Amino acid sequence: MSTNQTTTNDEEEEEIVTCSELLEQIDDEEAELDRERALYGNCDTDTCTYSQGYVQRQALFVCMTCYNNGNGQLAGICAACAFHCHSNHEINELYTRRFFRCDCGNSKLSHQPCKLYPNKDPTNTANKYDDNFRGLYCTCKRPYPDKESPTADDSMIQCMICEDWFHSQHLGVPLPMEENEADQLDMICQACIMKYPFLIHYDESRTITSPPVENNAAASNSPACLLISNNSNDSKELHTIFLRDGWRKRLCCCVQCRKLYDDSNLTVVFNDDDAIQEYEKQALAKSENLDADKILTDSLQKLDHVKKLEVLHGINEFKKSLSDFLRDKANGDGILTANDVTTFFAELQEKRKEQKRTIFVPPDNCKS
Numbered sequence: 001m002s003t004n005q006t007t008t009n010d011e012e013e014e015e016i017v018t019c020s021e022l023l024e025q026i027d028d029e030e031a032e033l034d035r036e037r038a039l040y041g042n043c044d045t046d047t048c049t050y051s052q053g054y055v056q057r058q059a060l061f062v063c064m065t066c067y068n069n070g071n072g073q074l075a076g077i078c079a080a081c082a083f084h085c086h087s088n089h090e091i092n093e094l095y096t097r098r099f100f101r102c103d104c105g106n107s108k109l110s111h112q113p114c115k116l117y118p119n120k121d122p123t124n125t126a127n128k129y130d131d132n133f134r135g136l137y138c139t140c141k142r143p144y145p146d147k148e149s150p151t152a153d154d155s156m157i158q159c160m161i162c163e164d165w166f167h168s169q170h171l172g173v174p175l176p177m178e179e180n181e182a183d184q185l186d187m188i189c190q191a192c193i194m195k196y197p198f199l200i201h202y203d204e205s206r207t208i209t210s211p212p213v214e215n216n217a218a219a220s221n222s223p224a225c226l227l228i229s230n231n232s233n234d235s236k237e238l239h240t241i242f243l244r245d246g247w248r249k250r251l252c253c254c255v256q257c258r259k260l261y262d263d264s265n266l267t268v269v270f271n272d273d274d275a276i277q278e279y280e281k282q283a284l285a286k287s288e289n290l291d292a293d294k295i296l297t298d299s300l301q302k303l304d305h306v307k308k309l310e311v312l313h314g315i316n317e318f319k320k321s322l323s324d325f326l327r328d329k330a331n332g333d334g335i336l337t338a339n340d341v342t343t344f345f346a347e348l349q350e351k352r353k354e355q356k357r358t359i360f361v362p363p364d365n366c367k368s
């Protein structure tokens with residue numbers, strides 16, 4: 001760097017960002033955007049889901065402001081209500097939940113009327129509420145994010161059955177994969193295994209590195225019960241289990257087992273279309289074609305500088321421009337200053353002003 005630069009401003013030294021740091025940051029942003037699309041691509045941010053009844057699976061939120069002001073009434077709200085009816089409140093994201101009907105403005109949240117669907121029944125009697133609705137998660141009953149957590153990374157895993165969230169260190173068993181790969185696995189928590197002990201037979205923790213055998217009773221003409229033929233797990237203690245993609249297809253479907261699922265109210269959970277992967281696939285497909293103009297006017301002002309630019313340009317365009325920019329820089333001294341970055345963003349913004357992009361913007365409150 002030339003010494004001239006420091007003489008222009010003695011007090012303020014320019015912050016230096018390396019090319020790889022910046023690229024890493026952009027990859028993180030892109031992954032976050034994909035995650036938000038997978039989760040919220042199915043959300044209609046202007047229509048309360050109440051009229052759909054108990055929705056098979058939807059992104060669900062808890063308003064902690066209303067919980068704290070409402071004598072601790074447990075309630076869950078849909079994405080549109082989080083966005084429109086509780087916009088300046090503190091919102092907790094519960095990821096997705098099954099068979100829940102929006103409580104916004106009903107007897108549990110009566111001090112905060114619903115702007116989208118005001119005349120709800122007083123309660124939704126089939127809704128199930130757990131400690132997540134008080135802002136507490138896992139067997140340790142801690143908030144998320146946990147300001148008192150001793151570890152910086154407190155990522156959590158959701159149980160496929162009870163839908164509570166767990167710290168990996170509180171599952172009672174080690175993760176069968178690296179922490180960052182764990183989201184490719186489904187998990188059923190120990191409490192659910194104790195409730196439905198037959199599920200221990202389906203633990204795939206040991207087979208994570210080699211594909212599970214597909215000689216399922218489902219494929220056979222005369223289905224024999226897998227639980228009887230596979231009694232190697234009989235002496236096993238009941239612990240958290242992990243399942244690989246497609247595990248629903250590997251469950252025994254003999255007459256006795258199907259009755260067991262029915263009696264345990266697990267039939268819907270074991271349906272293929274209950275898979276979270278299916279929900280995300282649909283969400284990603286839907287969010288490809290959302291009309292950005294309308295969403296932009298609502299949301300753009302609330303987004304920070306970098307996010308705005310991503311939204312305006314689309315992440316792919318953005319990356320292309322950036323790689324051109326970085327190539328130019330690499331041919332120079334290879335060092336990026338804060339000023340370089342500001343100039344880059346300003347030029348990019350100018351270039352794209354007339355272009356209309358279609359990219360999904362999650363509601364402001366939908367951010368974790």
Ligand SMILES: [Zn+2]
Nearest residue numbers: 048078081102
């Ligand atoms: Zn709603």
Ligand SMILES: [Zn+2]
Nearest residue numbers: 063066086089
């Ligand atoms: Zn609220």
Ligand SMILES: [Zn+2]
Nearest residue numbers: 081085104114
């Ligand atoms: Zn509402």
Ligand SMILES: [Zn+2]
Nearest residue numbers: 138140167170
């Ligand atoms: Zn915990």
Ligand SMILES: [Zn+2]
Nearest residue numbers: 159162189192
């Ligand atoms: Zn569970």
Ligand SMILES: [Zn+2]
Nearest residue numbers: 225252254257
């Ligand atoms: Zn069976």
